[in-house]
Amino acid sequence: xxxxxxxxxxxxxxxxxxxxxxxxxxxxxxxxxxxxxxxxxxxxxxxxxxxxxxxxxxxxxxxxxxxxxxxxxxxxxxxxxxxxxxxxxxxxxxxxxxxxxxxxxxxxxxxxxxxxxxxxxxxxxxxxxxxxxxxxxxxxxxxxxxxxxxxxxxxx
Amino acid sequence: xxxxxxxxxxxxxxxxxxxxxxxxxxxxxxxxxxxxxxxxxxxxxxxxxxxxxxxxxxxxxxxxxxxxxxxxxxxxxxxxxxxxxxxxxxxxxxxxxxxxxxxxxxxxxxxxxxxxxxxxxxxxxxxxxxxxxxxxxxxxxxxxxxxxxxxxxxxxxxxxxxxxxxxxxxxxxxxxxxxxxxxxxxxxxxxxxxxxxxxxxxxxxxxxxxxxxxxxxxxxxxxxxxxxxxxxxxxxxxxxxxxxxxxxxxxxxxxxxxx
Numbered sequence: 001x002x003x004x005x006x007x008x009x010x011x012x013x014x015x016x017x018x019x020x021x022x023x024x025x026x027x028x029x030x031x032x033x034x035x036x037x038x039x040x041x042x043x044x045x046x047x048x049x050x051x052x053x054x055x056x057x058x059x060x061x062x063x064x065x066x067x068x069x070x071x072x073x074x075x076x077x078x079x080x081x082x083x084x085x086x087x088x089x090x091x092x093x094x095x096x097x098x099x100x101x102x103x104x105x106x107x108x109x110x111x112x113x114x115x116x117x118x119x120x121x122x123x124x125x126x127x128x129x130x131x132x133x134x135x136x137x138x139x140x141x142x143x144x145x146x147x148x149x150x151x152x153x154x155x156x
Numbered sequence: 157x158x159x160x161x162x163x164x165x166x167x168x169x170x171x172x173x174x175x176x177x178x179x180x181x182x183x184x185x186x187x188x189x190x191x192x193x194x195x196x197x198x199x200x201x202x203x204x205x206x207x208x209x210x211x212x213x214x215x216x217x218x219x220x221x222x223x224x225x226x227x228x229x230x231x232x233x234x235x236x237x238x239x240x241x242x243x244x245x246x247x248x249x250x251x252x253x254x255x256x257x258x259x260x261x262x263x264x265x266x267x268x269x270x271x272x273x274x275x276x277x278x279x280x281x282x283x284x285x286x287x288x289x290x291x292x293x294x295x296x297x298x299x300x301x302x303x304x305x306x307x308x309x310x311x312x313x314x315x316x317x318x319x320x321x322x323x324x325x326x327x328x329x330x331x332x333x334x335x336x337x338x339x340x341x342x343x344x345x346x347x348x349x350x351x352x353x354x355x356x357x358x359x360x361x362x363x364x365x366x367x368x369x370x371x372x373x374x375x376x377x378x379x380x381x382x383x384x385x386x387x388x389x390x391x392x393x394x395x396x397x398x399x400x401x402x403x404x405x406x407x408x409x410x411x412x413x414x415x
Contacts, residue, residue, distance in 0.1 A: 036317075079317045086364045088319025088380070093330065 032066075033103060034075045036082050036089055037144050040065050043076045046143045050120040051105055051113070051150075074103060092144040094123070102139075102147035110136040113150050122148065161185045163408060165241075175246060175297035179289055181238040182408070184231040192408045193363075194223035194395055196348055196356045198247050198258070200272065200295070201239035202279070202288055211284030212236065217268040217275045221258030222247055222347040224356065226397040229408075238288040242298065245308040247347040249298040255347040304341045307331060311342055311350065320358030321381035324350060359395045362388060366400055373400050 037043045040058070044065045047053045056066040056073065063078035082089050092099060107113045110128045118124045122140035125147075131137050136152040165180035177197060182190075183206060201218040222244070242250055250272065251258045269276045274295055282291055302308075310331050314322055327350065328335045342350045362380040365371055373385055382388040385400075392400050396407075 079313065083316050083319075086361060086368070088321055088361060089317055091314065091317050091330075096330070 030072050032073045032075050034077050035092070035103075035144070035146060036079050037076050037092065038079060040076045040078050043142075043144060046121060047074075050117045050122045050140075050142070051148070052116070053105075092146050094141070094143060094145040096145050098141060098145055098147045102149050104149040104151055106151055106153055108152060110138055110150055110152050114138040114140070117148075117150060175243060175299070176240045176293075177243045178241040179239065179293060180241065181236065181289065182231075183234075183236040185233050187232050188406065189228055189230050190406050190408045191397065191404055192223075192227045192229060193360070194225055194227075194260075194356060195241070195360070196222055196224065196346070196353045197244055198222055198242045198250050198347070199239045200242065200250070200275070200292065201237055202292065204236050204238075204288070205234045206236050207234070209284070212282060212286070212288060213284075215279050215282055216265055217272075217279065219250065219263045219268040219271050221251065221255070221261035223260060224348065224352060224395070225260050226395065238292060240292050240295070244312055244346045244348075244353070245305055246298045246300050248302070248345050249300045251347065255344075258347055300345070302345060305345065307333060307338070308342055308345045311338065312346075312353075315350070315354045315357055319361040319380060320354040320356070322354065355391060356395060358382075359391045362391070362400070363396065363403070366403065376400070 035043075040062055044055050044058060044067070047067055048055060053074070054068040056068045058065040061078075063081050065076050067074045067076075079089070079091055090099065105113070114124075114128050117140050122142060124140055126137075126139040128136050128138040128150075134155040138150045140148050140150065142148050160181075161183045162185070163180070163182045165178050167178045199218075199220045201220070202215055203218055204212040204215040206212055218239075247258075248255050254271075263271055272295075278291055278295060282288065311327055314327055314330055322330075324335050324338065328338055331338065333341075339350060342348075342353070346353060358380055362376050362382070365376045365379060366373070369376070371379070373388065377385045377388040380388070382391070389399055392398060396403075398404055
């Protein structure tokens, strides 16, 4: 009987079932970057124009929008949405010091993308530069004062 | 007239349409006492009683000044209130020159009607079939035509976004106005100082975190920008009348996002 019970209930197996990292459902995925902005519609229009990112959808409240950026969505939420979730934030503003993080958009022709972004209202901060690790890197600020890096993939 | 029992409220969005921040109602189905927490806003309220068919009777108007203190209300089955929470930048439109003395004031009956004459016509049109919410929302909107109203909207937004954790200097640089102009304009239009309004917003966020986030008092005080727990306790006594460790269960919580 003892053997039978231990076959049925093997503590090790239970532990494995609960903490099986090979089970994809259990692994945390990076799903969204959500930037709180003063005006969602203006921000979507800016990202379409300056960076050529198409919109995925805009919620009818105009308080939330997603850009078409693959598995990890770049999204924008109205600042009032932060308060509705009982969050307090430092608002992003063009004429203020940027927050200490950035999004990085990757493309093959960084020079062209950088010039296009600047022509369409992005604030130039650092023109394209070749890095020792074989990557072309440039920086602009968006309409809300958020840092955006435009870079190439790291070449081998 | 089919307002639901208990407390309900509807925030008004988007902000461009906000003459009012929210409309709400409370219909009691038992005897009790409720603590109404201050939200810095003025309200236009109809108090009434409902019979077994939910028809309203004995309707009397109430207008409140910018609320900064907790208020205890006793009720019995059938007691009802329905109200418009006025967007803070419209407080002067409601109170006029009396706003500077209106903090925590309550006008009832004829005094309320003389402050907002449209209330007289509104009450006359209410029949047992009237939906009081619809009637309140049909009041002519309070139109703020002051040149500085956009500045005050901006200040209210910034205070709410930051959970009240923003200094006068930060507000001044964010809006490109002098601190003196900001302080005077905000008080003139909202009826409260920037500092007091921000403290109310800060208090509500701390209360929400204590009730919902399973954080210690010390952690909440830190997250909400209080210098220490003693400062948070003082704020809770002032705006709630209770301490953070003894939060009453009969609070009436206004939905605060008014930006």
